[in-house]
Amino acid sequence: MAGTKVSTHKVFQSVMEIAQRRGFFWPAARDLYSEAPAGFWIYGPLGIKMKNKIVQAWRNWILKPEGAYEIETPSLLPLAIFKASGHLEHFFDKLVECNQCHTRWRADELLEDKLNVRGIEGASEEELKELLIKHEVRCPKCGAFNWSDVRRFNLMFLTATGAEADEPNMGLRPETTQGSAVEFRRCYMVMRGKLPFIMAQLGHVFRNEISPRRGLIRMREFQQLEVHIFFDPENISPYDKKLEPYLGYKLRFLKLEDADSGKIREIPAKEALESGYTINELITYWLVLYQRFFNEVLGFPLERLRYRELGPDERAHYASAHWDLEVYSEEMGWVELVNNAYRTDYDLKGHSRESGVDLTVQTDGKKVLPHLYEPSIGLDRTIFFELLISYRKDERVWMKLPRNLAPYDAAVFPLLSKEDLIGKAREVEALLSKDFEVFYDEKGSIGRRYRRMDEIGTPACITIDYQTLEDDTVTLRDRDTMLQVRVGIEELPKRLKEFLSGRRLEEIGEPLNQNQ
RNA sequence: GCGGCCGUAGUCCAGCCUGGAUAGGAUGGGGGCCUCCCGAGCCCCAGACCCGGGUUCAAAUCCCGGCGGCCGCACCA
Numbered sequence: 311m312a313g314t315k316v317s318t319h320k321v322f323q324s325v326m327e328i329a330q331r332r333g334f335f336w337p338a339a340r341d342l343y344s345e346a347p348a349g350f351w352i353y354g355p356l357g358i359k360m361k362n363k364i365v366q367a368w369r370n371w372i373l374k375p376e377g378a379y380e381i382e383t384p385s386l387l388p389l390a391i392f393k394a395s396g397h398l399e400h401f402f403d404k405l406v407e408c409n410q411c412h413t414r415w416r417a418d419e420l421l422e423d424k425l426n427v428r429g430i431e432g433a434s435e436e437e438l439k440e441l442l443i444k445h446e447v448r449c450p451k452c453g454a455f456n457w458s459d460v461r462r463f464n465l466m467f468l469t470a471t472g473a474e475a476d477e478p479n480m481g482l483r484p485e486t487t488q489g490s491a492v493e494f495r496r497c498y499m500v501m502r503g504k505l506p507f508i509m510a511q512l513g514h515v516f517r518n519e520i521s522p523r524r525g526l527i528r529m530r531e532f533q534q535l536e537v538h539i540f541f542d543p544e545n546i547s548p549y550d551k552k553l554e555p556y557l558g559y560k561l562r563f564l565k566l567e568d569a570d571s572g573k574i575r576e577i578p579a580k581e582a583l584e585s586g587y588t589i590n591e592l593i594t595y596w597l598v599l600y601q602r603f604f605n606e607v608l609g610f611p612l613e614r615l616r617y618r619e620l621g622p623d624e625r626a627h628y629a630s631a632h633w634d635l636e637v638y639s640e641e642m643g644w645v646e647l648v649n650n651a652y653r654t655d656y657d658l659k660g661h662s663r664e665s666g667v668d669l670t671v672q673t674d675g676k677k678v679l680p681h682l683y684e685p686s687i688g689l690d691r692t693i694f695f696e697l698l699i700s701y702r703k704d705e706r707v708w709m710k711l712p713r714n715l716a717p718y719d720a721a722v723f724p725l726l727s728k729e730d731l732i733g734k735a736r737e738v739e740a741l742l743s744k745d746f747e748v749f750y751d752e753k754g755s756i757g758r759r760y761r762r763m764d765e766i767g768t769p770a771c772i773t774i775d776y777q778t779l780e781d782d783t784v785t786l787r788d789r790d791t792m793l794q795v796r797v798g799i800e801e802l803p804k805r806l807k808e809f810l811s812g813r814r815l816e817e818i819g820e821p822l823n824q825n826q
Numbered sequence: 827g828c829g830g831c832c833g834u835a836g837u838c839c840a841g842c843c844u845g846g847a848u849a850g851g852a853u854g855g856g857g858g859c860c861u862c863c864c865g866a867g868c869c870c871c872a873g874a875c876c877c878g879g880g881u882u883c884a885a886a887u888c889c890c891g892g893c894g895g896c897c898g899c900a901c902c903a
Binding site: 327330331337340344345347348396401405407461465484485519520521523524624626627628629646649706753755756757758759760761762764765771773776777785787792794 | 837865894
């Protein structure tokens with residue numbers, strides 16, 4: 311990609327360093343308690359501003375136009391929900407490791423294959439080990455008969471409500487989806503919904519990762535931006551119409567068959583749909599929408615984006631089709647930022663079975679158990695990748711963040727720390743603060759203040775100089791080019807807004823030619 | 827979780843091997859002086875041996891454990 315070549319590891323390190331030094335995010339509680347476990351991060355003042363802007367973009371660009379109903383559900387839910395969702399079964403593997411080749415196996419599956427029976431999963435860890443030895447089960451891979459102890463692999467955080475509960479009866483959700491599935495019926499009713507019916511959640515989720523690593527990429531508590539589209543698979547209208555303008559739009563796929571070569575195919579939506587690859591118009595439309603969102607709104611270049619198709623072995627237990635929207639960086643390779651799963655009626659069916667409540671809805675004069683398509687954004691990873699992709703190092707260190715996503719919209723500086731300039735600068739700050747995120751500073755040399763703003767990606771710097779005192783104009787500096795134009799104070803809010811929404815500096819005024 | 831390497835101010839590094847007095851530098855940070863536009867200069871200030879145990883008269887230094895980081899394997903619904 312463009313920009314100075316920096317060794318790959320360095321960029322990751324530099325971004326992490328800036329993030330912690332300038333206040334985007336850092337490891338939670340570590341400063342005071344060195345034993346604080348990994349995988350938990352706090353967002354500092356800058357990180358929160360950036361996060362809020364990304365969430366706002368998602369609400370404005372996806373939820374509102376698509377008519378999604380955003381809700382908020384608890385993080386802690388009764389285990390019955392996770393029984394219905396299949397998470398209990400898939401989160402509590404009892405694993406045994408071959409001491410020779412270090413391959414791990416599910417102990418119950420080894421025994422079921424060997425003994426050709428079902429229903430061993432209820433056995434304890436000790437019983438499983440004994441059974442493995444008693445029946446001389448060998449490692450299917452290397453043939454060794456040398457097992458580790460059977461260990462429980464518990465990927466959900468469990469706890470108990472009520473003073474007297476001694477067995478866990480609740481768990482921290484590993485995805486927000488179950489909240490939407492459980493509340494679907496009432497939400498549909500109170501909103502007088504019809505299919506397709508779209509719900510959305512921003513929420514924290516929890517996974518007890520074995521080894522959290524790589525900063526915000528693998529966390530134990532993280533945030534998802536999820537959209538839950540409930541629909542009748544027999545009738546996906548109005549998505550046939552909605553997709554029409556985008557039939558020529560090229561989706562970027564890494565198909566299962568190209569997994570080895572890594573060859574990305576640019577497939578027009580029409581072709582993806584008609585070949586049956588993207589199943590129906592609804593799913594195709596949402597694949598287009600999210601690729602566009604990441605490209606056009608979050609600013610990831612198309613060549614850095616791809617939908618990687620997951621094979622049957624890789625897919626979640628609930629998914630019949632599954633693409634990861636991945637983003638590429640030189641440092642991290644391809645990393646999944648959005649999980650796009652066609653969950654069919656798996657979730658509603660499970661909850662209907664577990665609760666005994668009929669979750670079918672009336673549509674087109676028939677009863678339908680809706681299917682679910684779910685694009686789920688990993689918010690923390692997205693924030694991290696914005697920084698990673700934006701990082702630049704030339705004579706400056708700076709962040710080429712999309713202008714609308716930078717923590718601060720603009721900085722206001724008096725050129726020198728003189729009373730008359732400071733007074734005027736404070737006026738300008740007050741004028742802009744109503745509509746923008748503004749940073750004010752009067753300390754140190756002007757160059758140093760500019761560079762600090764460059765480092766956190768602030769797109770515009772506004773400087774009050776002696777000419778301001780004469781004619782009420784200020785300079786507006788473009789982060790990317792370091793060029794400046796003079797703008798009258800009374801039209802500054804309007805001009806700044808134009809600039810932030812993408813207008814080039816040259817279209818706002820004649821660039822001054824005062825820096826080299 | 828396994829193996830390898832590693833852990834000193836916010837950051838980067840020296841000191842560790844060969845134990846010894848006030849742990850040194852750069853950068854960053856705060857304050858001030860100066861300064862009419864890009865990390866300038868000068869002065870002042872604050873700031874660290876990951877945690878716990880052991881050996882020793884004495885531990886940043888040697889040993890053990892924990893926690894954390896990087897790389898690889900595994901895991902990643």
